[in-house]
Amino acid sequence: MFVLVNLKAYDCDAVAIAEAAAEVATDADARIAVAPQAVDLAAVAETGVETFAQHVSPNGHGSHTGSTLADAVAQYADGTLLNHSERRLRLADIDASIEAAHDAGLETVVCANNPEQIAAVTALGPDAVAVEPPELIGTGVSVASADPDIVEGAVAAAGDVDPSVDVFCGAGISTGDDVLAARDLDARGVLLASGVAKADDPRAALEALVAGL
């Protein structure tokens, strides 16, 4: 399983969480990656943890104010999220961002709300897709238990388009049981945020997430 921890814009210690994630990952039967804000990518990568950006822009160098270039991100990061529910892109921009990320050597995980969108973004050739129903994000109610049909539907939809694309699920994942439930639904990974970023003890939260794997 792949455990991808999105720190969003939470007021947390990205480096401390990354150090904990790097240590927990060494003994876990799972990949663990941390996705901090862009300005923290270098410091997070320095800990040795797998590092993901939260977004990269569809454009390359040029007159594009406020861009986060894939080439710049790739100096530090291993991969990037794209089209997160809180950072939606137009279809053409998802396509261009995937291409920019891949050209820069970044792994891509493209988010979508439901199985229909999962099919559409799978067709664009990312490495993985992640289904996240927006209404469950940040609730602590796991998609794997509250809406297993959407996970199974996403796995089927992606498999119909391109079986080589991994399917992750996210929203409300916070416990080891949530991760096991996601795996039982044939998700190859989980995408989560508040369960670690807002935890009193992020290291303990990470250990619990992977303990059953």
Ligand SMILES: O=C(CO)COP(=O)(O)O
């Ligand atoms: O949006 C998410 C991860 O990218 C899910 O957030 P929560 O884990 O806080 O529900």
